[in-house]
Amino acid sequence: MDTDGDGLADAWEQQYFGGLSANPGDDPDGDGLNNLREYRAGTTPTDSSSVLEFIDITPILGGFNIRWSSQPNRKYRLLRSAILSASPAAYQVIQTGLAATPPINEVADTTTGGAVFFYIVDIVE
Numbered sequence: 812m813d814t815d816g817d818g819l820a821d822a823w824e825q826q827y828f829g830g831l832s833a834n835p836g837d838d839p840d841g842d843g844l845n846n847l848r849e850y851r852a853g854t855t856p857t858d859s860s861s862v863l864e865f866i867d868i869t870p871i872l873g874g875f876n877i878r879w880s881s882q883p884n885r886k887y888r889l890l891r892s893a894i895l896s897a898s899p900a901a902y903q904v905i906q907t908g909l910a911a912t913p914p915i916n917e918v919a920d921t922t923t924g925g926a927v928f929f930y931i932v933d934i935v936e
């Protein structure tokens with residue numbers, strides 16, 4: 812239920828903020844994820860150490876091994892671009908529907924052909 816229609820479930824707002832006054836665009840813990848993204852990622856909006864982020868991206872034969880922090884009951888997709896400044900919409904989806912294996916998800920992208928890429932990890936559901 813989302814009675815104030817801000818995209819944040821009432822129970823979630825109550826749990827972390829004690830009411831329905833949380834704004835989806837605010838980032839009260841200053842970790843770079845706003846409340847809406849914390850809600851979707853399953854991270855804690857009042858704890859800056861709880862965040863969706865890459866842990867490391869390590870060169871391997873034919874590409875990179877990519878690890879990120881994950882939360883239960885989520886699915887992720889991995890995108891990449893050869894151009895860091897490309898808009899997220901221009902990033903290419905490499906894999907999607909990746910089921911969470913908390914606390915860490917790991918994917919080997921061995922399709923880079925030796926090129927350097929920049930990666931984005933995103934929530935599918």
Ligand SMILES: [Ca+2]
Binds near residue numbers: 837838839841844846
């Ligand atoms: Ca935050």
Ligand SMILES: [Ca+2]
Binds near residue numbers: 857
């Ligand atoms: Ca957080």
